[in-house]
Amino acid sequence: xxxxxxxxxxxxxxxxxxxxxxxxxxxxxxxxxxxxxxxxxxxxxxxxxxxxxxxxxxxxxxxxxxxxxxxxxxxxxxxxxxxxxxxxxxxxxxxxxxxxxx
Amino acid sequence: xxxxxxxxxxxxxxxxxxxxxxxxxxxxxxxxxxxxxxxxxxxxxxxxxxxxxxxxxxxxxxxxxxxxxxxxxxxxxxxxxxxxxxxxxxxxxxxxxxxxxxxxxxxxxxxxxxxxxxxxxxxxxxxxxxxxxxxxxxxxxxxxxxxxxxxxxxxxxxxxxxxxxxxxxxxxxx
Numbered sequence: 001x002x003x004x005x006x007x008x009x010x011x012x013x014x015x016x017x018x019x020x021x022x023x024x025x026x027x028x029x030x031x032x033x034x035x036x037x038x039x040x041x042x043x044x045x046x047x048x049x050x051x052x053x054x055x056x057x058x059x060x061x062x063x064x065x066x067x068x069x070x071x072x073x074x075x076x077x078x079x080x081x082x083x084x085x086x087x088x089x090x091x092x093x094x095x096x097x098x099x100x101x102x
Numbered sequence: 103x104x105x106x107x108x109x110x111x112x113x114x115x116x117x118x119x120x121x122x123x124x125x126x127x128x129x130x131x132x133x134x135x136x137x138x139x140x141x142x143x144x145x146x147x148x149x150x151x152x153x154x155x156x157x158x159x160x161x162x163x164x165x166x167x168x169x170x171x172x173x174x175x176x177x178x179x180x181x182x183x184x185x186x187x188x189x190x191x192x193x194x195x196x197x198x199x200x201x202x203x204x205x206x207x208x209x210x211x212x213x214x215x216x217x218x219x220x221x222x223x224x225x226x227x228x229x230x231x232x233x234x235x236x237x238x239x240x241x242x243x244x245x246x247x248x249x250x251x252x253x254x255x256x257x258x259x260x261x262x263x264x265x266x267x268x269x270x271x272x273x274x275x276x
Contacts, residue, residue, distance in 0.1 A: 001230050002113045005214050007150065010117045012210035014124050014143070016203040021128035023199030024192045027185055029133055029178050033140050036171065037124050040147050043159075044120075051154040055234045058243035062250045064159055065240075068166055069257040073264030075171045079178040080272035087274075092185045095193060 007048035015041035028082045028092045032075065039071045113153060119146030133179045133186045141172050158237040 014037055021034030043064050050060020086092050123143030130136040144167045151160035179186055212218065243249045 002110055002153070006113065006117075007154070008214040009211065010120055010150075012207060012214060013121050014147075016207040016210070017121070017124040017128055019206060020199050020203035021124075023202065024196035025128065026188060026191060026193045027133060029175060029182065029185075030127075030136060030191070032178075033127050033136060033175060036140065036167070036175075037127060037143060040120075040144060040167075043163075044147055044150055047151055047154045047156050047159060051156070051234070052230055055155075055231050058235055058240050058249065061156060061159060061235075061240050062243055062253070064156075065162070065244070066253060066257050068162055069261055072166055072171060073260055075174055076268040077264050077271065079174055080268035082178055083181055083272050086182045086185070090184075092182045093188070 004048060004052045007044060011041040011044040011048070014038075014044070026093050026095065028085070028094050028097075029079075031094060032078050032082070035074065035078075036071065039067060039074075043067050109153060112149065116146040116149035116153070119143065119149070131187060131191050134176070137172060137175050137179060140175070141168050144168050144172065155234045158240060 018034045018037030018041060021037065022031050025031050025034065046060050046064045046067070050057075050064075054060065082092050085097055089096060091097070120143050123139045123141075123146060126139030127136050127143065130139060144163060148160040148163040148168075151157070151163060244254050245251050
């Protein structure tokens, strides 16, 4: 099998690309896509460690299932907020939504 | 060194899908194209799950991520049409973001490649067990009282709350 560190390296790259997207994009939908990429990197890590370290313990896969649930909830609520903001302000640019900025 | 067999080739193809798709997501101007790149990246991750003998997770990845979340994002992109083709897709701190992401990557790779965790670290050439828990065992674990039934129920509650919240937030006020 492919050694464990190669999976971890791909996941690390995916996480950093996602983090770059979150930090640098202006469109809120693109920011949300970056978050999805980061959550996916976490899932790859969890499954890789589960397979290589303790493939008989279900905790790894169960955690992945919970990450899926949280990702789905986050996407639904996040996109609802984005659509609501767009309806009120005609913009989904992150910098335009600075009502809470002191 | 790593021998070149079918599994390694599949790994490399899926890794290229994941990283190439992710780069497409963060660099494409047109958000519909970015969503398609996101689907490519998620599909590569599903391939990884198959290689890691977690077929149920691969199926969930395709159904939930590609089938539901990606479609949801396409809807959001289409409902905010005037925002799909911005002139500047990056904000002012994109150079600093790139440096931060690069530093984070270097840090993570130090943890992954160098033997900083001692002999049991990710580099250890440990024996990979041939016996893998099946999907049936995952199902049992998720509903067994002394394993994950409480987190499972809490997750269901979270999904319900998120769904109601999404409906309330996105609803028209009229």
